[in-house]
Amino acid sequence: MRVRPSFSSRGWRWPLFLCLVVAVICVCLPLRAQLKQMPALKDFKIVDYFSREEMQRGQTNQVKNLFTGAEAQQRPGGLVLVRQMRIDNFRPDGGTNFIVRMPECIFDYVDRTAQSTGRIEVASGDRQFLISGREGFSCRLTNTLIILSNRVRTEIHHNLISLAKP
Amino acid sequence: MKTALPCLLVLLSAACPLRAADAKPAGQPAVKMGGASAGTNTLLIVCDNGMEFTNGRVAYRGNVQVLDGDMSLNCELLTVYFPTNFGSLDVIVAETNVFITQADSLAVADRVVYNATNEIVTLTGNVIFDTPQATLAGEVITYNLRTKQGRIESKVVNIISTGAGAKFMGSNAFSIPVPGNKPATK
Numbered sequence: 001m002r003v004r005p006s007f008s009s010r011g012w013r014w015p016l017f018l019c020l021v022v023a024v025i026c027v028c029l030p031l032r033a034q035l036k037q038m039p040a041l042k043d044f045k046i047v048d049y050f051s052r053e054e055m056q057r058g059q060t061n062q063v064k065n066l067f068t069g070a071e072a073q074q075r076p077g078g079l080v081l082v083r084q085m086r087i088d089n090f091r092p093d094g095g096t097n098f099i100v101r102m103p104e105c106i107f108d109y110v111d112r113t114a115q116s117t118g119r120i121e122v123a124s125g126d127r128q129f130l131i132s133g134r135e136g137f138s139c140r141l142t143n144t145l146i147i148l149s150n151r152v153r154t155e156i157h158h159n160l161i162s163l164a165k166p
Numbered sequence: 167m168k169t170a171l172p173c174l175l176v177l178l179s180a181a182c183p184l185r186a187a188d189a190k191p192a193g194q195p196a197v198k199m200g201g202a203s204a205g206t207n208t209l210l211i212v213c214d215n216g217m218e219f220t221n222g223r224v225a226y227r228g229n230v231q232v233l234d235g236d237m238s239l240n241c242e243l244l245t246v247y248f249p250t251n252f253g254s255l256d257v258i259v260a261e262t263n264v265f266i267t268q269a270d271s272l273a274v275a276d277r278v279v280y281n282a283t284n285e286i287v288t289l290t291g292n293v294i295f296d297t298p299q300a301t302l303a304g305e306v307i308t309y310n311l312r313t314k315q316g317r318i319e320s321k322v323v324n325i326i327s328t329g330a331g332a333k334f335m336g337s338n339a340f341s342i343p344v345p346g347n348k349p350a351t352k
Contacts, residue, residue, distance in 0.1 A: 097221075122219060131219065146219040152226065154211040156246075160255045161209070161282050 041072040061094035096125030128157040237268040285311040
């Protein structure tokens, strides 16, 4: 007569429970450690340079975009939540081409894109041209494409129009 | 197993606040959005369906309104071109149901192109140009804001009415000093 092993005995329960506890700890602790490694970054600056193809002959300025922000927090998927972000775009001669300011946005560092459902302000370097939107935007800085949603307001100073006249 | 469940709950509850803190909605930052208010020396553009901004071109869509002093322009698509970066303004193109009013004058066209370098406005497609001095209709009308002289380019010309102040110089050329038309340079 064969004796079947009894799984209902107390001897099997505790090892099983301990294995489960160890498994949960193994999952939770690295997550906690990972989150602890990513504190909010304060007052950061990221510089984007002109590529070799974009560089013109005799060009001394190499900085194309300067990204600054008051605070950055890591988000899942490689995204960063940035507060008070500012993007300065420079001309090859070093002058400021335009400035983009966003109170808050989700920034993709790899693709150099910024998105938000909030406000944005785009101004030319001399502030003769000013665009403001309050209902969402998407910026792609690699090819300088900024799309503003819904209502947009633009102010163009007359000096900018008169400058075109010969 | 009765003791295992509370233990698991304790462990999970320790981990959950981390996720909750991660997903905490961000407060409204007190960022002052700068910018000059629309004064008399600025041209104001507003639209309803957003805009696209690229180097050298800005396109506005949906119920676009351009306000410049006493001049008002309405259209569905407005594109502003810049020659190089934002140093100056090159061309403004208004398309689809363009409607311009200034003082007592009115212009309706399918497409209006304003060239900032020579100050010539070109109206094309079902153009009606109505001023107190004259009412013109045609397919293409060009008007020089500097010299206050215009020309009807198309073959079909319909001079609906003429009044004092309007001059027609033959070859479809005309001169109408639009009232309230202020000098473009300030």
